[in-house]
Amino acid sequence: xxxxGGLAATAPASADPVLPTFTYAGEVTVAEELxxxxxxxFIFPSIVxxxxxxxAPLGEWYLYYAPHESPGGIVLxxxxxxxxxxxxxxxxPVIANVWSPHYSVNHVSSPDAIWNEEAGELFLYFHxxxxxxRYATSADGITFSYGGTAVTNAMGGTTxxxxxxxxxxRHPDPASQYQYGMFYMENTTANSRRIRLAESVDGRTWxxxxxxxxxxxxxxxxxxxxxxxxxxDGQLYIVYHASSKKIFARTVDPTxxxxxxxxxxxxxxxxxxxxxxxxxxxxxxxxxxLYLFYEAGDRLDATIAYATAALxxxxxxxxxxxxxxxxxATGVATITVAATNESTAPVDVRLTTPIxxxxxxxxxxxxxxxxxFTATGPSLAAGTAxxxxxxxxxxxxxxxxxxxxxxxxxx
Numbered sequence: 335x336x337x338x339g340g341l342a343a344t345a346p347a348s349a350d351p352v353l354p355t356f357t358y359a360g361e362v363t364v365a366e367e368l369x370x371x372x373x374x375x376f377i378f379p380s381i382v383x384x385x386x387x388x389x390a391p392l393g394e395w396y397l398y399y400a401p402h403e404s405p406g407g408i409v410l411x412x413x414x415x416x417x418x419x420x421x422x423x424x425x426x427p428v429i430a431n432v433w434s435p436h437y438s439v440n441h442v443s444s445p446d447a448i449w450n451e452e453a454g455e456l457f458l459y460f461h462x463x464x465x466x467x468r469y470a471t472s473a474d475g476i477t478f479s480y481g482g483t484a485v486t487n488a489m490g491g492t493t494x495x496x497x498x499x500x501x502x503x504r505h506p507d508p509a510s511q512y513q514y515g516m517f518y519m520e521n522t523t524a525n526s527r528r529i530r531l532a533e534s535v536d537g538r539t540w541x542x543x544x545x546x547x548x549x550x551x552x553x554x555x556x557x558x559x560x561x562x563x564x565x566x567d568g569q570l571y572i573v574y575h576a577s578s579k580k581i582f583a584r585t586v587d588p589t590x591x592x593x594x595x596x597x598x599x600x601x602x603x604x605x606x607x608x609x610x611x612x613x614x615x616x617x618x619x620x621x622x623x624l625y626l627f628y629e630a631g632d633r634l635d636a637t638i639a640y641a642t643a644a645l646x647x648x649x650x651x652x653x654x655x656x657x658x659x660x661x662x663a664t665g666v667a668t669i670t671v672a673a674t675n676e677s678t679a680p681v682d683v684r685l686t687t688p689i690x691x692x693x694x695x696x697x698x699x700x701x702x703x704x705x706x707f708t709a710t711g712p713s714l715a716a717g718t719a720x721x722x723x724x725x726x727x728x729x730x731x732x733x734x735x736x737x738x739x740x741x742x743x744x745x
Contacts (some may be wrong), residue, residue, distance in 0.1 A: 340437070348680070352728065353583060353599055355643055356643045357641055358602075359604075359640050359641050359642045360599040360639065361607065362637075362640060363638040368422055370407065371423070372406075375634050375635055377638075378444040378499065380447045381396070381625075382396060382447045383395060385477055393412030393413050396410060396411070396412050397410070397447040397627070398447050400443040402444075406427075406442045408428050408442060409426045416618060427458060429458070429470055442464060444498055444499045444614075452513065452537075456475050457471055457473065457502070458471075459484060461499065464496045464521075465496065466497055469483075469484050484500070485540050485542060489540070490542060495522060496519065496520065499518060499560045501516065501517050501562045502537065503516075503563040504560075505533065506588040508588070509587040510533070510589070511535065512535055514534040515531065515532070517529050518532065519559040526693075527547060527557035527560075529547050529558055529572070533543070538577045551596060553582065554578055554596070555576060555579075556577045558577075558582075560574055561573065561574035564617050568728070568730035570587065573617065575615065576737055578613065581599045581626075581663070584597070599615070608630075611631060611632055614628055615628050616628065625642055634636070649678060650678075651734050652677050653673050653681065653734070653736065654673070654674045654676050657670070657687075658672075661743065662708060666745065667709040667712055667714035667745050668714075669689065669709075670707075671692075673697075676700075677725060679725055680697060681724065682697070682725070683703055685719070714744075715742050716741050716742040718738065719737075719739075720735060720737055
Protein backbone atom coordinates (compact mmCIF):
# COMPACT_ATOMS: atom_id res chain seq x y z
CA UNK A 335 0.00 0.00 0.00
CA UNK A 336 1.51 3.31 -1.05
CA UNK A 337 1.10 6.61 0.76
CA UNK A 338 -0.98 9.48 -0.60
CA GLY A 339 0.47 10.61 -3.90
CA GLY A 340 1.19 7.09 -5.12
CA LEU A 341 -1.01 4.43 -6.65
CA ALA A 342 -4.45 4.23 -5.04
CA ALA A 343 -4.39 1.20 -2.77
CA THR A 344 -7.12 -1.41 -2.88
CA ALA A 345 -9.09 -1.88 0.32
CA PRO A 346 -9.32 -5.37 1.83
CA ALA A 347 -12.36 -7.37 0.82
CA SER A 348 -15.36 -6.79 3.08
CA ALA A 349 -19.13 -6.98 3.06
CA ASP A 350 -20.85 -4.72 0.56
CA PRO A 351 -21.97 -1.43 2.10
CA VAL A 352 -25.68 -0.82 2.58
CA LEU A 353 -26.56 1.81 -0.04
CA PRO A 354 -29.83 3.65 -0.69
CA THR A 355 -32.32 2.26 -3.19
CA PHE A 356 -33.38 4.92 -5.67
CA THR A 357 -36.72 5.22 -7.42
CA TYR A 358 -36.98 6.96 -10.77
CA ALA A 359 -38.73 10.32 -10.31
CA GLY A 360 -38.76 11.87 -13.76
CA GLU A 361 -37.06 13.90 -16.46
CA VAL A 362 -35.76 17.41 -15.80
CA THR A 363 -34.73 18.58 -19.28
CA VAL A 364 -37.59 18.16 -21.75
CA ALA A 365 -36.04 19.04 -25.10
CA GLU A 366 -39.09 20.57 -26.75
CA GLU A 367 -39.62 22.93 -23.79
CA LEU A 368 -36.11 24.42 -23.81
CA UNK A 369 -35.09 27.55 -25.70
CA UNK A 370 -31.37 26.74 -25.61
CA UNK A 371 -31.09 23.32 -27.21
CA UNK A 372 -28.45 23.33 -29.95
CA UNK A 373 -27.82 19.57 -30.09
CA UNK A 374 -30.77 17.78 -28.49
CA UNK A 375 -28.70 16.28 -25.67
CA PHE A 376 -28.07 17.31 -22.08
CA ILE A 377 -25.37 16.00 -19.74
CA PHE A 378 -23.52 16.38 -16.43
CA PRO A 379 -25.94 17.93 -13.90
CA SER A 380 -24.49 20.03 -11.09
CA ILE A 381 -26.66 21.31 -8.22
CA VAL A 382 -26.03 24.40 -6.08
CA UNK A 383 -28.10 25.44 -3.07
CA UNK A 384 -28.40 29.00 -4.34
CA UNK A 385 -30.15 30.54 -1.34
CA UNK A 386 -27.23 29.58 0.91
CA UNK A 387 -24.81 31.71 -1.10
CA UNK A 388 -26.56 34.40 -3.14
CA UNK A 389 -28.41 37.46 -1.83
CA ALA A 390 -31.29 37.36 -4.33
CA PRO A 391 -31.26 34.05 -6.18
CA LEU A 392 -33.71 33.22 -8.95
CA GLY A 393 -34.76 30.16 -6.98
CA GLU A 394 -33.78 28.05 -3.99
CA TRP A 395 -31.71 25.71 -6.19
CA TYR A 396 -29.58 26.17 -9.30
CA LEU A 397 -28.98 23.35 -11.79
CA TYR A 398 -26.14 23.62 -14.29
CA TYR A 399 -25.83 21.23 -17.23
CA ALA A 400 -24.65 21.32 -20.85
CA PRO A 401 -24.91 19.82 -24.29
CA HIS A 402 -21.71 18.09 -25.29
CA GLU A 403 -21.47 18.41 -29.03
CA SER A 404 -20.54 21.69 -30.71
CA PRO A 405 -21.13 24.37 -29.53
CA GLY A 406 -21.98 22.98 -26.10
CA GLY A 407 -22.50 25.79 -23.60
CA ILE A 408 -23.07 25.89 -19.85
CA VAL A 409 -26.80 26.13 -19.10
CA LEU A 410 -28.63 27.28 -15.97
CA UNK A 411 -32.05 26.26 -14.63
CA UNK A 412 -33.55 27.17 -11.26
CA UNK A 413 -36.28 25.91 -8.94
CA UNK A 414 -37.62 26.33 -5.42
CA UNK A 415 -37.67 22.56 -4.90
CA UNK A 416 -35.38 19.79 -6.07
CA UNK A 417 -38.55 18.10 -7.33
CA UNK A 418 -39.12 21.08 -9.64
CA UNK A 419 -40.64 22.56 -11.60
CA UNK A 420 -37.38 23.80 -13.13
CA UNK A 421 -37.30 27.05 -15.05
CA UNK A 422 -34.80 27.71 -17.82
CA UNK A 423 -32.72 30.85 -17.38
CA UNK A 424 -33.70 33.30 -20.10
CA UNK A 425 -30.20 34.15 -21.36
CA UNK A 426 -28.50 30.74 -21.68
CA PRO A 427 -25.75 29.78 -22.09
CA VAL A 428 -24.12 31.47 -19.12
CA ILE A 429 -20.73 30.28 -20.47
CA ALA A 430 -20.23 29.79 -24.23
CA ASN A 431 -17.59 28.09 -26.37
CA VAL A 432 -16.15 31.46 -27.40
CA TRP A 433 -14.97 33.78 -24.61
CA SER A 434 -12.71 36.44 -26.00
CA PRO A 435 -9.85 36.90 -25.37
CA HIS A 436 -9.57 33.75 -23.26
CA TYR A 437 -10.48 30.98 -25.68
CA SER A 438 -12.37 29.93 -28.79
CA VAL A 439 -13.04 26.18 -28.86
CA ASN A 440 -15.32 23.70 -30.57
CA HIS A 441 -17.39 23.19 -27.42
CA VAL A 442 -17.54 23.66 -23.64
CA SER A 443 -19.33 21.16 -21.44
CA SER A 444 -19.48 19.18 -18.14
CA PRO A 445 -20.11 21.99 -15.62
CA ASP A 446 -19.43 21.40 -11.94
CA ALA A 447 -20.09 24.22 -9.49
CA ILE A 448 -18.87 24.56 -5.90
CA TRP A 449 -18.89 27.45 -3.46
CA ASN A 450 -15.29 28.44 -2.70
CA GLU A 451 -15.38 29.53 0.94
CA GLU A 452 -12.00 31.24 0.90
CA ALA A 453 -12.75 33.27 -2.22
CA GLY A 454 -16.39 33.93 -1.29
CA GLU A 455 -17.50 33.06 -4.84
CA LEU A 456 -18.94 30.23 -6.87
CA PHE A 457 -16.30 28.38 -8.86
CA LEU A 458 -17.64 26.57 -11.94
CA TYR A 459 -15.38 24.03 -13.65
CA PHE A 460 -15.95 22.94 -17.25
CA HIS A 461 -14.01 21.37 -20.09
CA UNK A 462 -13.32 22.94 -23.44
CA UNK A 463 -12.14 21.44 -25.54
CA UNK A 464 -11.51 17.87 -24.33
CA UNK A 465 -7.84 18.50 -23.57
CA UNK A 466 -8.32 20.75 -20.55
CA UNK A 467 -10.62 21.67 -17.70
CA ARG A 468 -11.13 25.37 -17.07
CA TYR A 469 -12.91 27.37 -14.39
CA ALA A 470 -14.89 30.57 -14.03
CA THR A 471 -16.04 32.46 -10.93
CA SER A 472 -19.26 34.23 -10.01
CA ALA A 473 -20.77 36.18 -7.13
CA ASP A 474 -24.36 35.44 -8.20
CA GLY A 475 -24.18 32.14 -10.12
CA ILE A 476 -25.32 33.86 -13.32
CA THR A 477 -22.61 36.27 -14.45
CA PHE A 478 -19.15 34.73 -14.63
CA SER A 479 -15.56 35.95 -14.82
CA TYR A 480 -12.97 33.76 -16.52
CA GLY A 481 -10.64 32.13 -14.00
CA GLY A 482 -8.18 30.15 -16.08
CA THR A 483 -7.09 26.58 -16.69
CA ALA A 484 -7.29 24.08 -13.85
CA VAL A 485 -5.89 20.83 -15.31
CA THR A 486 -4.54 19.93 -18.75
CA ASN A 487 -3.39 16.89 -20.70
CA ALA A 488 0.22 17.80 -19.98
CA MET A 489 -0.38 17.52 -16.22
CA GLY A 490 -1.57 13.94 -16.62
CA GLY A 491 1.46 12.63 -18.49
CA THR A 492 2.62 11.90 -22.02
CA THR A 493 -0.09 9.31 -22.73
CA UNK A 494 -3.01 11.56 -21.74
CA UNK A 495 -5.33 12.57 -24.58
CA UNK A 496 -8.37 13.97 -22.69
CA UNK A 497 -8.79 15.87 -19.41
CA UNK A 498 -12.46 16.49 -18.76
CA UNK A 499 -15.64 15.66 -16.77
CA UNK A 500 -14.29 17.07 -13.50
CA UNK A 501 -16.04 17.21 -10.12
CA UNK A 502 -14.57 19.36 -7.33
CA UNK A 503 -15.14 18.98 -3.57
CA ARG A 504 -13.77 20.08 -0.22
CA HIS A 505 -10.83 17.85 0.62
CA PRO A 506 -12.00 15.28 3.20
CA ASP A 507 -8.60 14.82 4.88
CA PRO A 508 -8.21 17.30 7.78
CA ALA A 509 -4.47 16.63 7.81
CA SER A 510 -4.02 17.43 4.11
CA GLN A 511 -2.24 20.58 3.00
CA TYR A 512 -4.96 20.92 0.34
CA GLN A 513 -8.42 22.45 0.71
CA TYR A 514 -9.95 21.02 -2.48
CA GLY A 515 -9.92 17.75 -4.39
CA MET A 516 -10.92 17.04 -7.98
CA PHE A 517 -11.81 13.81 -9.73
CA TYR A 518 -11.62 14.04 -13.52
CA MET A 519 -11.72 11.69 -16.47
CA GLU A 520 -8.50 10.98 -18.30
CA ASN A 521 -8.41 9.27 -21.67
CA THR A 522 -5.15 7.81 -22.89
CA THR A 523 -3.45 6.74 -26.09
CA ALA A 524 -4.74 3.24 -25.27
CA ASN A 525 -8.29 4.67 -25.47
CA SER A 526 -8.93 3.68 -21.86
CA ARG A 527 -10.76 6.17 -19.68
CA ARG A 528 -10.00 6.26 -15.98
CA ILE A 529 -10.36 8.60 -12.99
CA ARG A 530 -7.51 10.89 -11.96
CA LEU A 531 -7.20 12.92 -8.77
CA ALA A 532 -5.96 16.50 -8.51
CA GLU A 533 -5.60 18.58 -5.33
CA SER A 534 -5.51 22.31 -4.68
CA VAL A 535 -4.97 24.81 -1.89
CA ASP A 536 -7.24 27.47 -3.42
CA GLY A 537 -9.31 25.83 -6.19
CA ARG A 538 -7.23 27.61 -8.85
CA THR A 539 -3.83 25.92 -8.97
CA TRP A 540 -3.88 22.13 -9.04
CA UNK A 541 -1.45 19.26 -8.50
CA UNK A 542 -2.27 15.94 -10.17
CA UNK A 543 -1.37 12.72 -8.39
CA UNK A 544 0.85 10.59 -10.59
CA UNK A 545 -1.45 7.58 -11.04
CA UNK A 546 -5.22 7.03 -11.45
CA UNK A 547 -7.43 6.57 -8.41
CA UNK A 548 -9.93 4.38 -10.35
CA UNK A 549 -9.16 2.24 -13.39
CA UNK A 550 -11.72 0.17 -15.32
CA UNK A 551 -12.40 -3.28 -13.91
CA UNK A 552 -14.43 -6.29 -14.96
CA UNK A 553 -17.75 -4.58 -14.16
CA UNK A 554 -16.98 -1.37 -16.02
CA UNK A 555 -16.87 -2.56 -19.67
CA UNK A 556 -13.66 -0.70 -20.45
CA UNK A 557 -14.20 2.89 -19.29
CA UNK A 558 -15.03 4.91 -16.16
CA UNK A 559 -15.92 8.61 -15.99
CA UNK A 560 -17.60 11.52 -14.19
CA UNK A 561 -16.55 10.59 -10.65
CA UNK A 562 -17.91 12.41 -7.63
CA UNK A 563 -17.19 12.28 -3.90
CA UNK A 564 -20.14 11.35 -1.68
CA UNK A 565 -20.46 10.73 2.05
CA UNK A 566 -23.16 8.38 3.33
CA ASP A 567 -23.60 7.17 6.91
CA GLY A 568 -20.11 8.32 7.82
CA GLN A 569 -18.42 6.55 4.90
CA LEU A 570 -16.86 8.29 1.89
CA TYR A 571 -17.49 6.93 -1.60
CA ILE A 572 -16.24 7.60 -5.10
CA VAL A 573 -19.34 7.43 -7.31
CA TYR A 574 -18.99 7.28 -11.07
CA HIS A 575 -20.43 5.76 -14.22
CA ALA A 576 -18.98 3.16 -16.53
CA SER A 577 -19.42 1.90 -20.07
CA SER A 578 -21.59 -0.83 -18.55
CA LYS A 579 -24.30 1.90 -18.34
CA LYS A 580 -24.47 1.77 -14.53
CA ILE A 581 -23.48 4.08 -11.68
CA PHE A 582 -21.07 2.52 -9.19
CA ALA A 583 -19.84 3.41 -5.71
CA ARG A 584 -16.47 2.53 -4.20
CA THR A 585 -15.51 3.21 -0.60
CA VAL A 586 -12.54 5.53 -0.15
CA ASP A 587 -10.65 6.75 2.90
CA PRO A 588 -10.28 10.47 3.76
CA THR A 589 -6.76 10.58 2.30
CA UNK A 590 -8.26 9.50 -1.04
CA UNK A 591 -5.79 6.64 -1.20
CA UNK A 592 -7.48 3.38 -0.18
CA UNK A 593 -10.28 2.50 -2.62
CA UNK A 594 -12.78 -0.34 -2.25
CA UNK A 595 -14.41 -2.62 -4.80
CA UNK A 596 -17.24 -1.33 -7.02
CA UNK A 597 -20.85 -1.77 -5.92
CA UNK A 598 -23.80 -0.80 -8.13
CA UNK A 599 -25.39 2.36 -6.76
CA UNK A 600 -28.01 2.85 -9.46
CA UNK A 601 -29.16 1.39 -12.76
CA UNK A 602 -32.27 1.86 -14.86
CA UNK A 603 -35.22 -0.28 -13.85
CA UNK A 604 -36.18 -0.96 -17.47
CA UNK A 605 -39.75 0.08 -16.72
CA UNK A 606 -41.49 2.86 -18.62
CA UNK A 607 -39.22 5.86 -19.20
CA UNK A 608 -36.58 4.51 -16.82
CA UNK A 609 -34.47 2.66 -19.37
CA UNK A 610 -30.95 2.63 -20.74
CA UNK A 611 -27.74 4.19 -19.58
CA UNK A 612 -27.35 6.18 -16.33
CA UNK A 613 -24.30 8.44 -15.91
CA UNK A 614 -22.67 11.49 -14.27
CA UNK A 615 -24.13 11.14 -10.76
CA UNK A 616 -24.82 14.23 -8.63
CA UNK A 617 -26.15 13.49 -5.13
CA UNK A 618 -27.96 16.04 -2.94
CA UNK A 619 -29.75 15.48 0.38
CA UNK A 620 -32.64 17.71 1.39
CA UNK A 621 -35.40 17.39 3.98
CA UNK A 622 -35.10 13.65 4.53
CA UNK A 623 -34.75 12.75 0.85
CA LEU A 624 -31.62 11.85 -1.09
CA TYR A 625 -31.75 13.07 -4.69
CA LEU A 626 -29.69 11.51 -7.48
CA PHE A 627 -29.49 13.71 -10.57
CA TYR A 628 -27.90 12.05 -13.58
CA GLU A 629 -27.83 11.87 -17.34
CA ALA A 630 -30.15 9.22 -18.71
CA GLY A 631 -29.94 7.66 -22.14
CA ASP A 632 -27.25 6.92 -24.67
CA ARG A 633 -24.25 9.18 -24.97
CA LEU A 634 -24.94 12.14 -27.31
CA ASP A 635 -28.68 11.51 -26.88
CA ALA A 636 -29.01 11.93 -23.13
CA THR A 637 -31.33 13.94 -20.92
CA ILE A 638 -31.14 15.00 -17.27
CA ALA A 639 -33.27 12.80 -15.01
CA TYR A 640 -33.47 12.24 -11.29
CA ALA A 641 -34.28 9.54 -8.78
CA THR A 642 -34.96 9.69 -5.05
CA ALA A 643 -34.40 7.61 -1.94
CA ALA A 644 -35.79 8.15 1.55
CA LEU A 645 -33.14 8.85 4.16
CA UNK A 646 -33.40 7.32 7.60
CA UNK A 647 -33.58 10.02 10.28
CA UNK A 648 -30.15 10.70 11.78
CA UNK A 649 -29.37 8.56 14.80
CA UNK A 650 -29.37 10.39 18.13
CA UNK A 651 -27.87 8.68 21.17
CA UNK A 652 -30.29 9.54 23.97
CA UNK A 653 -30.55 8.02 27.44
CA UNK A 654 -32.88 9.45 30.11
CA UNK A 655 -31.61 8.83 33.64
CA UNK A 656 -32.44 9.53 37.26
CA UNK A 657 -30.61 8.81 40.51
CA UNK A 658 -32.46 8.50 43.81
CA UNK A 659 -31.32 7.61 47.29
CA UNK A 660 -33.16 5.38 49.75
CA UNK A 661 -32.83 2.96 52.64
CA UNK A 662 -32.65 -0.79 52.51
CA ALA A 663 -34.70 -3.05 54.79
CA THR A 664 -31.67 -3.31 57.05
CA GLY A 665 -31.25 0.46 57.35
CA VAL A 666 -28.37 0.87 54.88
CA ALA A 667 -28.31 3.81 52.43
CA THR A 668 -28.79 3.04 48.75
CA ILE A 669 -28.57 4.73 45.34
CA THR A 670 -30.87 3.57 42.53
CA VAL A 671 -29.90 4.72 39.05
CA ALA A 672 -32.51 4.23 36.30
CA ALA A 673 -31.37 4.63 32.69
CA THR A 674 -33.93 4.39 29.87
CA ASN A 675 -32.76 3.99 26.27
CA GLU A 676 -34.65 6.62 24.27
CA SER A 677 -32.58 5.97 21.13
CA THR A 678 -33.76 4.02 18.10
CA ALA A 679 -31.07 1.33 18.40
CA PRO A 680 -29.67 -0.85 21.21
CA VAL A 681 -27.03 0.82 23.38
CA ASP A 682 -24.43 -0.27 25.90
CA VAL A 683 -24.79 1.54 29.23
CA ARG A 684 -22.35 1.87 32.12
CA LEU A 685 -23.59 3.33 35.45
CA THR A 686 -20.96 4.56 37.90
CA THR A 687 -21.48 5.79 41.49
CA PRO A 688 -19.08 6.31 44.40
CA ILE A 689 -20.23 2.97 45.83
CA UNK A 690 -20.18 0.80 42.74
CA UNK A 691 -20.50 0.34 38.99
CA UNK A 692 -22.84 -1.71 36.80
CA UNK A 693 -23.13 -2.14 33.05
CA UNK A 694 -25.45 -3.67 30.49
CA UNK A 695 -24.84 -4.55 26.84
CA UNK A 696 -27.48 -4.10 24.16
CA UNK A 697 -30.17 -2.26 26.12
CA UNK A 698 -33.13 -2.26 23.74
CA UNK A 699 -34.92 0.93 22.64
CA UNK A 700 -37.47 1.88 25.31
CA UNK A 701 -35.99 -0.48 27.91
CA UNK A 702 -34.78 0.60 31.35
CA UNK A 703 -31.73 -0.56 33.31
CA UNK A 704 -32.26 0.22 37.01
CA UNK A 705 -29.74 -1.29 39.42
CA UNK A 706 -29.50 -0.36 43.11
CA PHE A 707 -26.16 0.26 44.78
CA THR A 708 -25.86 -0.37 48.50
CA ALA A 709 -23.59 1.68 50.76
CA THR A 710 -21.70 0.30 53.75
CA GLY A 711 -23.58 2.29 56.34
CA PRO A 712 -26.76 4.25 57.08
CA SER A 713 -25.55 7.59 55.75
CA LEU A 714 -24.76 8.79 52.26
CA ALA A 715 -23.57 12.25 51.19
CA ALA A 716 -25.03 14.01 48.17
CA GLY A 717 -23.12 13.32 44.97
CA THR A 718 -23.25 12.53 41.27
CA ALA A 719 -23.72 9.30 39.37
CA UNK A 720 -22.36 8.97 35.85
CA UNK A 721 -24.27 7.41 32.96
CA UNK A 722 -22.16 6.54 29.94
CA UNK A 723 -23.73 5.13 26.76
CA UNK A 724 -22.23 3.73 23.57
CA UNK A 725 -23.80 2.60 20.30
CA UNK A 726 -22.64 1.63 16.82
CA UNK A 727 -25.14 2.29 14.03
CA UNK A 728 -24.37 1.63 10.34
CA UNK A 729 -20.68 1.44 11.16
CA UNK A 730 -20.60 4.79 12.98
CA UNK A 731 -19.70 4.91 16.68
CA UNK A 732 -21.68 7.14 19.06
CA UNK A 733 -20.78 7.86 22.68
CA UNK A 734 -22.11 10.21 25.34
CA UNK A 735 -21.88 10.77 29.10
CA UNK A 736 -24.42 12.34 31.47
CA UNK A 737 -23.83 13.41 35.12
CA UNK A 738 -26.87 12.60 37.29
CA UNK A 739 -26.98 14.27 40.74
CA UNK A 740 -28.57 12.68 43.79
CA UNK A 741 -29.31 13.93 47.30
CA UNK A 742 -27.94 12.89 50.69
CA UNK A 743 -29.56 10.16 52.78
CA UNK A 744 -29.56 9.16 56.47
CA UNK A 745 -31.37 5.95 57.36
